[in-house]
Amino acid sequence: MPGGHVEVNGQKLYYEIDxxxxxxxxxxxxxxxxxxxxxxxxxxxxxxxxxxxxxxxAGRSAEASGPYxxxxxxxxxxxxxxxxxxxxxxxxxxxxxxxxxxEFALRHQIxxxxxxxxxxxxHLARYQINLFDPVRFIREHDREGxxxxxxxxxxxxxxxxxxxxxxxxxxxxxxxxxxxxxxPAALSRxxxxxxxxxxxxxxxxxxVPTCVLVGDQDILTPPWVARELAAAIxxxxxxxxxxxxxxxxxxxxxxxxxxxxxxxxxxxxxxPAGGSGLSCPARSAAGS
Numbered sequence: 084m085p086g087g088h089v090e091v092n093g094q095k096l097y098y099e100i101d102x103x104x105x106x107x108x109x110x111x112x113x114x115x116x117x118x119x120x121x122x123x124x125x126x127x128x129x130x131x132x133x134x135x136x137x138x139x140x141a142g143r144s145a146e147a148s149g150p151y152x153x154x155x156x157x158x159x160x161x162x163x164x165x166x167x168x169x170x171x172x173x174x175x176x177x178x179x180x181x182x183x184x185x186e187f188a189l190r191h192q193i194x195x196x197x198x199x200x201x202x203x204x205x206h207l208a209r210y211q212i213n214l215f216d217p218v219r220f221i222r223e224h225d226r227e228g229x230x231x232x233x234x235x236x237x238x239x240x241x242x243x244x245x246x247x248x249x250x251x252x253x254x255x256x257x258x259x260x261x262x263x264x265x266x267p268a269a270l271s272r273x274x275x276x277x278x279x280x281x282x283x284x285x286x287x288x289x290x291v292p293t294c295v296l297v298g299d300q301d302i303l304t305p306p307w308v309a310r311e312l313a314a315a316i317x318x319x320x321x322x323x324x325x326x327x328x329x330x331x332x333x334x335x336x337x338x339x340x341x342x343x344x345x346x347x348x349x350x351x352x353x354x355p356a357g358g359s360g361l362s363c364p365a366r367s368a369a370g371s
Contacts, residue, residue: 085099085100085101086098086099086100088143088144089162089163089166089167090166091159091162091163091165091166092155092158092159092161092162094139094144094145094147094159094162095144095145096136096137096138096139096144096145096159096162096163097117097136097137097142097143097144098117098134098135098136098137098163098167099117099134099135099136100132100133100134100167101124101128101132101133102124102127102128102129102130102131102132102133103128103131103132104130104131104132105131105132105172105173105196106131106132106134106169106171106172106173107127107131107132107133107134107172107173107175107347108134108160108164108169108172108173108174108175109123109124109127109133109134109135109136109175109176109177109180110136110138110160110174110175110176110177110180110181110183110184110187111135111136111137111138111141111177111178111179111180112177112178112179112180112181112202113178113179113270113273113274113277114141114265114270114273115138115141115142115177115178115179115180116137116141116142116143116261116262116263117135117136117137117142117143118142118262118263119332120135120332122332122333122336122340123332123336123339123340123343126336126340126344127340127343127344130344130347130348131173131347134163134167134169134172136163137263138156138159138179138180138183138273139151139156139159140265140269140270140272140273141263141265141269141273142263142265143263146266146268146269147269147272149272150272150275150276151272151276152276152279152280153179153182153183153185153186153276153277153279153280154186154190155276156183156186156276157183157184157186157187157189157190157191158190160174160183160187160191161187161190161191161194164194170194171193171194171195171196172194172195172196173195173196173197173198173199173347174187174188174195174196174197174198174199175199175201175343176198176199176200176201176203177201177202177203177332178201178202178203178303178304178329179203179273179276179277180203181200181201181202181203181204182203182204182207182277182280182282184198184199184200184203185200185203185205185282185286185289186280186282188289188291188293189282189285189286189288189289192288192289192290192291195291196291196292197291197292197293197294197346197347198289198291198292198293198294199293199294199295199296199343199346199347200293200294200295200296200312201295201296201297201331201332201339202296202297202298202301202303202304202329202331203304203312204280204304204308204312205281205282205283205286205308205311205312205315206280206281206282206283207277207278207279207280207281209281209283213278215274215277215278217234218231218234218270218274219267219270219271219274221234222267222270222271223267227259228258228259228260229255229259231258231259232254232255232258232259233255235258236251236254236255236258236330238302238303238329239303239328239329239330240254240328240329240330240333240334241298241300241326241327241328241334242300243326244328244330244334254333283311283312283315286312286315286316287315287316287317289316289317289319290317292318292346293313293316293318293319293320294319294320294321294322294342294343294346295309295312295313295316295319295320295321295322296309296322296324296331296339296342296343297309297321297322297323297324297327298323298324298326298327298328298329298331298335299323299324299325299326299327300326300327300328301327301328301329301331302328302329303329304329306323309321309323320346322342322346324338324339324342325338326338327339
């Protein structure tokens with residue numbers, strides 16, 4: 084897969100490109116690197132040219148030199164597109180990547196064809212407690228990475244998944260020994276970017292076709308958070324995926340991939356602006 088590094092917005096970002104067709108840009112979540120899209124890229128490149136990259140402070144991208152916001156990270160995306168000579172793209176953001184995608188749509192809307200926001204929120208800054216303090220604390224004190232990995236699985240996977248001995252062991256090994264470890268300082272800076280994010284009162288300015296996806300068992304960004312997000316964006320579609328938690332990229336990839344492609348390949352005219360979010364029932368059969 085062609086890839087490399089580019090210097091954009093004062094950052095050194097790692098990226099990979101594969102496939103042909105219209106451009107589809109994937110923006111990852113907290114601490115996620117390009118390997119986190121392993122179950123999506125092979126499916127998406129059947130229809131699109133897919134661009135994946137590591138956010139600043141993650142994967143093979145360079146560590147940042149100081150604090151930043153999700154708006155800064157959105158400008159990283161714009162700089163990456165400039166460097167790759169991409170004028171417009173479909174944009175899919177997952178978790179923290181969904182916050183970045185919201186800021187990107189607000190700051191660089193002319194460059195977005197369709198927008199997909201998965202497992203994300205519109206206003207983490209409004210919570211009066213820091214939901215990420217346990218993550219930060221564990222990362223700083225858990226040298227082996229097993230406690231943090233266990234906590235990540237508990238918060239992101241469904242209870243049915245957590246009963247599968249082999250699958251859980253595989254994920255624990257992967258999460259505790261990632262191919263491109265993130266330093267505690269880098270994780271802390273990304274957490275601070277999450278904590279200061281609030282786009283809820285600005286989302287009525289988003290006018291591109293938008294789909295909000297959420298797992299029906301997501302406890303980090305539950306369905307009510309997704310409904311609030313979809314209602315804030317004129318004409319946005321809301322789709323809940325059955326049997327999915329926050330980690331639906333890994334747990335139910337067939338359902339997730341189908342939902343994304345159904346939206347992107349839908350040639351119908353977008354819903355008129357001003358709606359409160361169209362509820363679309365999830366497909367019941369994986370890969371249907």
